Amino acid sequence: MYDLVSLGKAARQASMKLRTSDTNTRNTALCAIAASLRENMPEILEANRLDLATAKAAGIRSVMIDRLTLTAERIRGIADAAEEVSRLADPIGVIDRGTTRPNGLQILKTRVPIGVVAMIFEARPNVTVDAAVLCLKSGNACILRGGKEAFATNRALARLMREAVEKSGLPADSIGLVEDTSHETAERLMKLNGYIDVLIPRGSARLIRSVVENATVPVIETGAGNCHMYVDRAANLGMAVEIVDNGKTQRPSVCNALETVLVHRDVATEFLPMMKARLDLHNVELRGCERTCQILRSIRRACEEDWATEYNDFILAVKIVDSLDEAIAHIAAYSTGHSDGIVTNDLAASRRFTAEVDSAAVYVNASTRFTDGGEFGLGAEIGISTQKLHARGPMGLSDLTSIKYIVTGDGQIRS
Amino acid sequence: MYDLVSLGKAARQASMKLRTSDTNTRNTALCAIAASLRENMPEILEANRLDLATAKAAGIRSVMIDRLTLTAERIRGIADAAEEVSRLADPIGVIDRGTTRPNGLQILKTRVPIGVVAMIFEARPNVTVDAAVLCLKSGNACILRGGKEAFATNRALARLMREAVEKSGLPADSIGLVEDTSHETAERLMKLNGYIDVLIPRGSARLIRSVVENATVPVIETGAGNCHMYVDRAANLGMAVEIVDNGKTQRPSVCNALETVLVHRDVATEFLPMMKARLDLHNVELRGCERTCQILRSIRRACEEDWATEYNDFILAVKIVDSLDEAIAHIAAYSTGHSDGIVTNDLAASRRFTAEVDSAAVYVNASTRFTDGGEFGLGAEIGISTQKLHARGPMGLSDLTSIKYIVTGDGQIRS
Structure with missing residues (x-):
């Protein structure tokens, strides 16, 4: 021994x-x-x-x-x-x-x-x-x-x-x-x-x-990161595309990479095709909820397991939600509490999101990829505690x- | 179930x-x-x-x-x-x-x-x-x-x-x-x-x-407290008696009560009888090392187990040490890392003691009984972490x- x-x-x-x-x-x-x-x-x-x-x-x-x-x-x-x-x-x-x-x-x-x-x-x-x-x-x-x-x-x-x-x-x-x-x-x-x-x-x-x-x-x-980005109805959709693209494709194998996008129903018809066009450049596989698949007809249906999966790969789950409340509830149910964000220009929505989402890092209008000791100005990092x-x-x-x-x-x- | x-x-x-x-x-x-x-x-x-x-x-x-x-x-x-x-x-x-x-x-x-x-x-x-x-x-x-x-x-x-x-x-x-x-x-x-x-x-x-x-x-x-007080050769012996008495007898059942006193050999002959006279007022049972028993002839010999025991009672272990180093080494071996102190007027000794003793609270010229949320000014206390x-x-x-x-x-x- x-x-x-x-x-x-x-x-x-x-x-x-x-x-x-x-x-x-x-x-x-x-x-x-x-x-x-x-x-x-x-x-x-x-x-x-x-x-x-x-x-x-x-x-x-x-x-x-x-x-x-x-x-x-x-x-x-x-x-x-x-x-x-x-x-x-x-x-x-x-x-x-x-x-x-x-x-x-x-x-x-x-x-x-x-x-x-x-x-x-x-x-x-x-x-x-x-x-x-x-x-x-x-x-x-x-x-x-x-x-x-x-x-x-x-x-x-x-x-x-x-x-x-x-x-x-x-x-x-x-x-x-x-x-x-x-x-x-x-x-x-x-x-x-x-x-x-x-x-x-x-x-x-x-x-x-x-x-x-x-x-x-x-x-x-440390480590497990099933990270979400919620695209609010008051989001700048161009900004949302950049943030989702960065979160998913800049380095998909790491814990702060994005795994699920939640989209408010009011902007889904406009946003989802914009997002798909950008992610297609990186051959990202999308897996959508029923309503997402009605808008993006070519993509695969997501199953329950997808919401809980940390892909660490060029795969992204997509779900349309009816409200900020539904987005927060989905994150409470599936997030590993690492990094989750909202894209919005609505101050009240951003305040509710940052107060109610219980993750180590909560983002407003920025990529989850920033959860990192160096990016946070800590000088060095021994790991990310969840x-x-x-x-x-x-x-x-x-x-x-x-x-x-x-x-x-x-x-x-x-x- | x-x-x-x-x-x-x-x-x-x-x-x-x-x-x-x-x-x-x-x-x-x-x-x-x-x-x-x-x-x-x-x-x-x-x-x-x-x-x-x-x-x-x-x-x-x-x-x-x-x-x-x-x-x-x-x-x-x-x-x-x-x-x-x-x-x-x-x-x-x-x-x-x-x-x-x-x-x-x-x-x-x-x-x-x-x-x-x-x-x-x-x-x-x-x-x-x-x-x-x-x-x-x-x-x-x-x-x-x-x-x-x-x-x-x-x-x-x-x-x-x-x-x-x-x-x-x-x-x-x-x-x-x-x-x-x-x-x-x-x-x-x-x-x-x-x-x-x-x-x-x-x-x-x-x-x-x-x-x-x-x-x-x-x-x-939380909790376990095998606490020590070291009476240095540069101690004010009157102060040391007060601090030992308070640590042992003010409330013996609690975790910050004193369990072992270490005494520098140079002051043992003078200090130990003073300490015993005071502790006798509370019927404290002393258990001493061989050299302590040569000075306080009526007390019981301490065995190895005594150094490791949290009595939570009117019992005190006493040991004569040759140096500050020996005191620090004894504390490193037996302390539960709760509260340990030194009585000294030697600044260098106090600095070495506070740097080298690895306990949650390290005292210079004060009773270990102060390790408490209220006494530390925290307003309330949910426990004492060890x-x-x-x-x-x-x-x-x-x-x-x-x-x-x-x-x-x-x-x-x-x-």
Whole structure:
């Protein structure tokens, strides 16, 4: 049985050193990681070739192969990103709030690292570096469990990063890699209470469901995005076409891509042909409700399952609704609470929509594709939370922190 | 099998109404609850007498009977507290941060209710009202599962609160009571994903462990408090005696009470007899390490288990340490991360202690008994979190909120 407890203990020890490390040392380590990735490119590419050969021999589909592939350019991009993170403000030591109580006690609410952050993810080896870099920046040790397809690549990356961190004066165990990609070990990782302070899964809906069901350590649920755009009767229809096109076709494989368009009946006859003409340029397959199919006669009928599906592909579900209320009710029933929007010029409608739709990000007259740490100005992103505890929406460095109350007095006792 | 799913659905529906309810309506409901508790005191006391008779017949110990007992005065206190909460600022609708991005998108990070908050707790019926009141104030529906000892009382309280809420124009199902106190139903409640956004257990260590191990819904762990006070060699020893006495004897049954005192060897000979003389006034039983027993010859030897025990009683473990480092290491090994403190006049020692001790509240020259929502100025408290996600330390109204990003543009798309 793979020795997860030793890995957990080592990470816990490292986290205690990291907690009191200074900003400069952590930033130096990030730059050392970037430099090492650039210098040791041949080694990384060699490991990646090994993974790619295994994946191709196993007949893995091309989208996955693309995610798995590293090139010199991609490695330089990963290294650049690590350096960028080193230039962001330190989220640790920030004093959120402070007060002096009537009895003279000074209470400071300060930001501290969470401790040990575990991540379970799939094929993308860039996540290995991104996650380690963001955890290190925020003073957290990390335990990474990547997909088996990227195993050789991840091992090479982890070894280089651990060396770079150690040379910078921080514990090598600040970055831990689970060197066993079995499901059984992943499930034990989910129950490693006492060593892991938070587990963040990134990947398929199936992976995330498995973590939510099995984990006994605290979890931040990420990712699932069944996103909607409601084209109101007061919409600028030209704007709506641009927003729907962007949401669906700019990058269909990601969680903030659009999956269902809801159209008010008063504008459906005019809007739907405009939308279809634009989406036809990208060969988007439309699946419509009964009334939609009466207007767009060539398209396929949507079934119940379509409303609940995150296609992540060039497919879009389309439904005509009678009212704003029906749009809001449809979103309440089917949205995963990631990103949903309205196109309207009616202020009252936009206020009702943003108040009543209960999603991490609610849009008025903009593409759902903006739900992203970089686009939100967070500087970096460790994932997009679709739960309501701790963090919701794009998670930046400050979401990798916890708080500590520091209370200073001169002998106060409670009466 | 008790129908938890219907209860969950009703709470979810109610939470959707609450989410868009206005501050005044929610405050009116809180005052209506207070008024109803005062008006219907005979009914509540009658139900409570029933619970007390059952508990006494079952031979339940007197501490528990005291917790279970309601009196006219206690009910007035509970009603007053509900009115006080109505006067606190609304935590919902607060805009934490806002930005206008270079592309013109306006992004507002706004506070919204979490949704449905479930609580599992034990004998105190006041928690039933406190929890419902804090959830209602923050726009959350709640599902309450109290202990079987308080069942009749809780049912009376829930019925009165539901009526008051309904008369105020909010759904009665804003407050749901699990009317089955079996363990089996409690365990199903812990897995009611899709209906519960967060589960907060309050009560014994055993209850909390059971929730952490069994729950698949997000949990906020509360309560366990093995708290330490380190008397540094640079301590004002008179102040240290006051702080230790207050921490141990002012209310020993609570989670922020002191359980272990660590004393620097340089001041042990002087301090320990002073401390013992004071604690003897309260008949506190001391359990000391070998060196402590050489100074205080009459006391019992502490064993390994004592360092890890939350006595919640008039018992105190005492250990002599050679250095600040040893004190910090002992706390790292045995503290539950609730509240730990140092008595010192050495600034460098206080800075190291507050940086290195990883607890929710870290004290310098003050009693650990201050870890409390009221004492921290939060106005009210739903519990004290001992985990690092979402909330840590005393949880006030703002900890019962989540966030929603509201993004407004004029046709922005991502390039």
